[in-house]
Amino acid sequence: MAEIHGVGIGQGVAVGPVAHMAGRLAPPSDAPSARGADAEKAAVSEAVQAVAAELNARGERAGGSAQDVLEAQAMMAEDPTLADSVAARIDAGSTAEYAVHAAFAEFAEQLQALGGYLGERAADLADVAQRVIAHLRGVPAPGVPEPGHPFVLVAEDLAPADTALLDLEQVLAVVTTEGGPTSHTAILAREKGIVAVVGTGDIDLADNQSVLVDAANDRVVSDPTDDERAEAEERRAARAAAQAAPLTPGALADGTPVPLLANLGSPDGAAEAAALGAEGVGLFRTEFLFLSSDEAPSVESQRESYRRMLAAFPGRKVVVRVLDAGADKPLPFLTDADEENPALGRRGIRALQHRENVLRDQLTALAQADAETDADLWVMAPMVATTSETEYFTSLARELGLKTVGVMVEVPSSALLASEILATADFASIGTNDLVQYTMAADRLLGSVAHLQSPWHPAALRLIKMVADGGRANGKPVGVCGEAAADPLLAVVLVGLGVSTLSMSPSALADVRQALLAHTLDEARRIAAAALATGSADEAREAARAAA
Structure with missing residues (x-):
């Protein structure tokens, strides 16, 4: 063993x-083409179209976030820059297979050098290349x-x-x-x-x-x-029984309510989230409306998507994050293509403030959808780092008719300024994925620094407590919508630190609900204190387990 x-x-x-x-397909030979450039280009075009169609079809069958991911992969396959690079290699004498192999590999290296979300997409691009080459060879793709x-x-x-x-x-x-x-x-x-x-x-x-x-x-x-x-x-059976138990609102053993909300990437997942016991939506990501377009969508098209989401949760809280673009999600109509370090550049609220017309349209569409539905709409800005950014966003959102306006805490500065920020904002939601990344200076998608990416690290936990303390001082709610909320034991710790709501992937709701019901608020605070008193993520987790 x-x-x-x-x-x-x-x-x-x-x-x-x-x-x-x-295993992967063997790399193609770099021997020159024997059938001519036109034939090679035609073969590539047919293979790329077939692979894109297959990826889109798989996405339709899978639905949810998987569909978004696979549609993005299909767009990669048909990227014009890659097509030009492949064609140039064929014109220089390469075969279709080798041109695809070399062009995709070069682009993947560029993505890896950028790091972050784009670095992680290098693996997706490599998969597309394998699928195209397999189609050219007439063999099944690795799978x-x-x-x-x-x-x-x-x-x-x-x-x-x-x-x-x-x-x-x-x-x-x-x-x-x-x-x-x-x-x-x-x-x-x-x-x-x-x-x-x-x-x-x-x-x-x-x-x-x-x-x-x-x-x-x-x-x-x-x-x-x-x-x-x-x-x-025994554990598998116990977990299955807990997931089959009647749905109840999130709460601790002493009855302290802890609303459990869902993270969603499109309106399509709303019905399933509600069926799994989500008491609302703690993070509705709006990027799906923007990422596949060369221009910002109209107010009307946005309004209809938001209306669908809000209508699925009548009388319940739905927290919408306005467009989070830049860094790993560049958009031609919003962000600069030539930033040397986009992860630390104009992203989130900075990009929106720079192109205020995009933000105004989105807030207008949200206000219109809110007026047509009965959900309790909350709207928040991503990547807020300063009090002035908070004041700018809350002022504009209220001017355009939105009632509950908050911010995401994803960088250490906003955690350190939580009391001042929450004097203006109506609420805060902590995005633990980015907060850990920026706190630890460790790209959250790089395996080489994975040991530094844990939300259990006491440095991150102390920042979360500062935000919760700032919320308590101002009488404002503080939630967590990062992946940390999906860890049942860490969810107990977060509540012990003072977090009031938790938002997660719907599939995690049952496990978290069960974990919260095992502890009172005093016990959660004791478990959180044990984790805070350590010096590393592993120590914090073990201390929490021992205290629980």
């Missing part, structure tokens, strides 16, 4: 035999194995197209050597409720070898004992 450690996604546990992801029995999938990483359509009757769990807690593999695994441990580093597991995947404890155990298997089955 040996233990392998990584980052667990969710609270599940599974036992089964290993099956490895099929998920089919051993004929349920299995634990082990891979370097999973492409979104594969993760989105995993057969959950066959795939018991997923283990990846690469990736972090916010990689697409992790995001989609969390959304689909897949037991997963990611970012393990190099591992030595053989096909058909038995493993126990314990996401709750961030580990993979090879050749588990009979006792370990029995314990895992």
Whole structure:
């Protein structure tokens, strides 16, 4: 028996035999084309169109966030810059296969150099290249194995197209050597409720070898004992029973209410979130309306999307984040293409203030949708760093008819200024993914610094407490909408620090609801104090476990 450690996604546990992801295609030869440039270009065009159509079709079948991811991959396949690069190589004598291989690899290197969200997309681009080359060769693209029995999938990483359509009757769990807690593999695994441990580093597991995947404890155990298997089955059954229990509002054991809300990326997920017990929406990301366009959408088209979302939650809170563009999400009509370090440049509220017409249209559409529905609409600005940015956004939003206006706390400066910011804003919502990234100076999507990306780090927990204290001093609510809220034990810690609401992927609601019901407010405060008194993320988690 040996233990392998990584980052667990969710609270599940599974036992089964290993099956490895099929390997990549062999690189194409750089021998010159024998059939001419026109024929090579025609072959590439047909292959790219076929791959894009397949990705879009998979997205339609998968729905939810998976559809957004796969549609983005399809757009990558048809990117005009890549097409020009491929054509130039073919004109210079390359075959279609080699031109695709070289052009996509060069672009992937550029993305990796940028880091952040764009760096993570390099893996998605590599998957597209493999699919195009496979189509050119007339062979199946590398993908998920089919051993004929349920299995634990082990891979370097999973492409979104594969993760989105995993057969959950066959795939018991997923283990990846690469990736972090916010990689697409992790995001989609969390959304689909897949037991997963990611970012393990190099591992030595053989096909058909038995493993126990314990996401709750961030580990993979090879050749588990009979006792370990029995314990895992007990935990699995207990978790299934908890998820099947009647839905109740989020609360602690002493009755202290802790509303549990959903993070959503489009109106399409609203019905499922409500069915899983979401008491509202704590983060509605509006980027889906903007990312596939060369110009900002009209007020009318935005209004209809917002109206659909609000109508799904009558009488309940829906927190909408205005467009968060820049850095990992550049937009031609909003952001500068030549920023040297966009992650620290004009992004979030800075980009919107620079192009105020885009912000005004979005706020106008939100106000119109609010007037047509019965939901309790709250609107917040991303990446707020100063009190002046807070004053600017809240003033403009109220001028345009919005009643409840707040900010996201994603950088240390806004946490340090929480009391002053919340003297103006109506509420704050902590985005733990970016807050940890900027606090620790560690790109949240780089496996090389994954050990610094944990929201359990006491530095991050202390900043969260400062925001909660600032909310309490001003009588303003403070929520968490980052992935930290989906960790049941960490959710208890967050409430103990003073956070009043938690928002997460809908699939995490049942686990968090169960964890909160096991502790009173005094106990949550004691558990939080134990975590705060440590010096590292691992120590904080272990201290919280011991205190709980």
